[in-house]
Amino acid sequence: MVKTFGEFLIFMQSMLVRKERLGTLWQRTLDEAILIGIDSVFIVAIVSAFIGAVTCVQIAYNLVNPLIPKSTIGFMVREMTILELAPTITSIVLAGKVGSSIAGGLGTMRITEQVDALEVMGINSASYLVLPKIVAAMLMFPLLVVLAMVLSITGGYLAGTLSGAMSAQEYVEGIRTDFVPYNIVFALIKSVVFAFLVSAISSYKGYYTKGGALEVGAASTGAVTNSIIAILLADYVLAAVLL
Amino acid sequence: MIEVHNIQKSFNGNPVLKGITCTFETGKCNLLLGGSGTGKSVLLQCIVGLMKPDLGSITFDGLVFTNNKVDIKQEIRRKIGMLFQGGALFDSMTVYENTEFPLKMLTPEMSKEERRDRVEFCLKRVGLENAGTKMPSEISGGMKKRVGIARAIAPNCTYLFCDEPNSGLDPATSIKIDELIYEITHEYGITTVVITHDMNSVVEIGDHIIYLHKGQKLWDGNKDEILNTTVPELKEFIFSSSLVRAAKKVDEETEGGLAAATSDEAYNI
Numbered sequence: 001m002v003k004t005f006g007e008f009l010i011f012m013q014s015m016l017v018r019k020e021r022l023g024t025l026w027q028r029t030l031d032e033a034i035l036i037g038i039d040s041v042f043i044v045a046i047v048s049a050f051i052g053a054v055t056c057v058q059i060a061y062n063l064v065n066p067l068i069p070k071s072t073i074g075f076m077v078r079e080m081t082i083l084e085l086a087p088t089i090t091s092i093v094l095a096g097k098v099g100s101s102i103a104g105g106l107g108t109m110r111i112t113e114q115v116d117a118l119e120v121m122g123i124n125s126a127s128y129l130v131l132p133k134i135v136a137a138m139l140m141f142p143l144l145v146v147l148a149m150v151l152s153i154t155g156g157y158l159a160g161t162l163s164g165a166m167s168a169q170e171y172v173e174g175i176r177t178d179f180v181p182y183n184i185v186f187a188l189i190k191s192v193v194f195a196f197l198v199s200a201i202s203s204y205k206g207y208y209t210k211g212g213a214l215e216v217g218a219a220s221t222g223a224v225t226n227s228i229i230a231i232l233l234a235d236y237v238l239a240a241v242l243l
Numbered sequence: 244m245i246e247v248h249n250i251q252k253s254f255n256g257n258p259v260l261k262g263i264t265c266t267f268e269t270g271k272c273n274l275l276l277g278g279s280g281t282g283k284s285v286l287l288q289c290i291v292g293l294m295k296p297d298l299g300s301i302t303f304d305g306l307v308f309t310n311n312k313v314d315i316k317q318e319i320r321r322k323i324g325m326l327f328q329g330g331a332l333f334d335s336m337t338v339y340e341n342t343e344f345p346l347k348m349l350t351p352e353m354s355k356e357e358r359r360d361r362v363e364f365c366l367k368r369v370g371l372e373n374a375g376t377k378m379p380s381e382i383s384g385g386m387k388k389r390v391g392i393a394r395a396i397a398p399n400c401t402y403l404f405c406d407e408p409n410s411g412l413d414p415a416t417s418i419k420i421d422e423l424i425y426e427i428t429h430e431y432g433i434t435t436v437v438i439t440h441d442m443n444s445v446v447e448i449g450d451h452i453i454y455l456h457k458g459q460k461l462w463d464g465n466k467d468e469i470l471n472t473t474v475p476e477l478k479e480f481i482f483s484s485s486l487v488r489a490a491k492k493v494d495e496e497t498e499g500g501l502a503a504a505t506s507d508e509a510y511n512i
Contacts, residue, residue, distance in 0.1 A: 018313065021351060113331035120291050120404075121345050122320035 008204050015131045018124040028132035029139075036098050036133070036199075037140030041147065047093050048148035051085055052077060052155030060165035070166040074174020077156040079183075086148040087187045088235050091141065091194035095227035099202035102133055103223035106206025107216035115207070130203040134196060141195035142188045149187070190238050197230040244269045245290065245402065245434055250299035252285055259285050260296070261458040269304075270432040272425055272448040274439055277455035278480060283438045284406060286455070290436070291323055291404055292316060303402065321349050324395025326405040326424075330387035332379040338390050339375035342366055345398045365393040369423060385416035389423065396427060403428065405437040409444060421447045442481060445469060454480070 019025065059073045106129060109115050118125040153175060161168045202223035209219045245267040252260040259282045267273040275283045288294040290301055292308065301308045303319045324345075332341050342362045346353055353361070366372050369389040379387060388408055395403055405424055409417040425448040428435040437444065445452060449466035456476045464472070472478060 018317070020348070024348070108334075112329055112334075113327040114333055116293055117325065117327060117331040117333075119293060120320065120323055120325045121348065122317050122323075123348055 007208075008200075011126065011130075011204050011207065012200065014124070015126045015134075017127075019127045019131070020123065024128075025132055025135075028128065029135050032132045032136035033140050035101070036094075036136050037143060040094060040097055040140075040144060043093060043097055044090055044144045044148050045151055048086060048090065048152040049155035051089060052081060052152030052157075053159035055080055055085065055152075056156035056160045056171075057163060057165065060160060060163075069174075070170040071174035071177060073160060073166055074156070074171040075177045076174075077160075078153060078175050078179075081149055081152040081156070082183045082187050084235075086152055087145045087190040087194065088231065090145050090148040091191065091198065091231050092228055094141065094144065094194075095198045095202075095231060096224050098137065099198050099223045099227045100220040102199060102202040103206035103209075104216055104220045106130070106203060107209035107219040110207065110209045111212060111216060126207065130200075130207060133203055134199040137195040137199035138192050141191045141198075145187060145191040149184075186238075186242055189242065190235065193234050193238060194231050197234060198227045201227045201230055244304055245436070246302045247286070247290065248300045248302075250286065250289055250296045250301070252282075252289060252294070252296050259458050260289070262299070263455070263458070263460050264299075265453050265460055265463060267434055267436050268451050269434045270429065271435070271450035272428050273434070273436045274445060274449045274452045275436060275455060276439060276445060276449075276452050276480075278440060281455045282458040283440075283455055287404060287406060287436065287438055291325060292320060321398070322401040324398070324400030324403045326388060326391040326395050326403070326408055328406045328410055330379070330384075330391045332387055332390055332394070334379055336379075337375065338366070338371060338377050338379070338382065341379070341390055342375075342393045342397050345394060349398050361397060362393075365397045366390075368396070368427070369393045384411050385413075385420065388412070388420050392420075392423060392427065396431070399431075401433055403433050403435040405435065407438050407440075409439065409441045414443070417441065417443060418447065424448060440480075445481075456480075 056073060056077050059076050060070075063070075063073060106115075109129070115125045115129070118128060157168070157171050160166050160171050205219045205223040205226065206216075209215050247263060247265050247267075250260050250263045251258065263282075263286060275286065277283050285294065289296045290308075296309060299309070303322070306315060306319055308316060308319050332338075333344065336344065339362055342365055343358055346358045346361060350358075362375075363372065366375055369392050371386060371389055371393065374382060374386060374390075379390070382390070392405075403424070408420050408424060412420065421444050424435060424437060427433070428448075428450075437448070439445070446466055449469070451465055452463060452469055453460055454462040454469075454474070454477050462469075462472055462474045462477050469477070469481065472481070
């Protein structure tokens with residue numbers, strides 16, 4: 001465990017020495033941003049909209065006390081979405097989609113000697129291949145989390161109003177009640193940390209793949225599992241430290 | 244010229260290279276010959292810097308590569324071209340982009356037009372002038388090797404390393420790849436190191452041959468001398484090839500040179 005963590009730190013450090021030209025890295029970062037960000041919009045949209053809808057319906061189902069105003073449903077959907085569901089669930093979904101893709105891609109490059117080919121050319125493969133992925137993830141995760149927040153709250157609105165659980169006015173009133181802007185900042189900080197964890201852990205797993213196709217699959221699975229565990233641990237630590 | 248001095252490498256206490264000292268001559272096809280598991284690939288990886296030897300030194304035209312400053316290592320590495328066993332072409336790039344890649348990365352001062360001319364020249368040199376738009380998944384194994392060669396020579400490499408260039412190819416394509424490597428070596432006067440266990444390659448392109456056995460250099464010489472060797476392990480290796488055995492049989496019937504070369508009674512085919 002300690003040895004692996006040490007190797008991980010050395011891997012992170014190796015990205016920062018012998019860096020390629022900024023123009024090259026920026027172009028690579030844009031390419032990765034498309035793969036990590038744009039290509040993930042659909043899955044993030046679907047998951048977040050339905051989570052918002054389900055959250056709203058379940059809160060409405062449980063809030064049967066006539067003394068509690070129905071606007072509380074909107075308030076609770078907003079709080080849950082911003083504080084937890086949007087950043088954490090989105091990051092877990094992305095750990096599955098992006099993490100496995102990063103680990104699988106790098107693992108395949110490793111076993112087919114493409115990484116060695118870069119090294120022989122005198123190119124720092126970690127810097128060229130991994131650094132843009134991490135930067136792109138740290139840029140795109142917050143945007144996807146903002147999208148998830150909007151769609152989740154919209155999903156709650158549609159589910160709540162279409163099912164007749166509350167009126168549109170009550171939901172919007174709940175959404176606007178006691179809004180704390182810092183919660184958005186907190187969610188964005190979480191998303192950046194989760195982005196780093198998912199991309200760095202997945203890259204590490206893929207970059208050091210040894211063997212054949214079976215090991216590439218194992219690296220992808222390991223990347224997703226470790227990323228999710230890291231997200232949950234970091235989620236607790238950040239909540240304890242920042243809230 | 245590449246000079247390898249007393250290179251040693253072990254894995255988990257098992258010695259793979261046991262103090263190899265040899266020289267790869269400029270303008271020649273230097274073959275690293277040996278059976279599977281004799282340390283050829285490990286030696287090659289040590290030379291190109293993909294693996295760090297436990298002991299010993301490697302110099303490229305007088306510049307020490309092992310344990311030197313990163314800048315000097317980089318300077319040497321940028322003169323190295325390598326053809327990998329499977330081609331190691333970048334999956335996401337076309338044949339043209341693969342060939343252009345080292346130029347883009349290593350010679351940023353080159354204009355787009357100069358790069359295009361160089362890529363077109365290299366692809367034409369390996370006979371792939373019409374395959375530039377194809378993806379690596381759309382071309383054959385032999386074509387992948389040729390793209391690998393084009394990519395290796397694109398930045399005007401001084402040293403060319405080929406890791407089993409014939410593996411997985413049919414005999415006719417193997418000969419074409421061998422000829423291409425030989426021609427390029429002599430045309431540009433580069434130092435070429437080829438890992439092989441193919442006797443066809445030995446007799447086709449072996450300007451200088453180094454035979455490895457169990458992590459040690461047992462013999463070196465050229466393709467004309469190899470058949471006269473008195474080293475039992477090398478004899479056994481050479482004559483394990485059915486083609487060479489058949490050639491010997493024909494030679495014996497015609498009392499030719501090959502029969503004379505293999506007349507040692509100690510060797511039993």
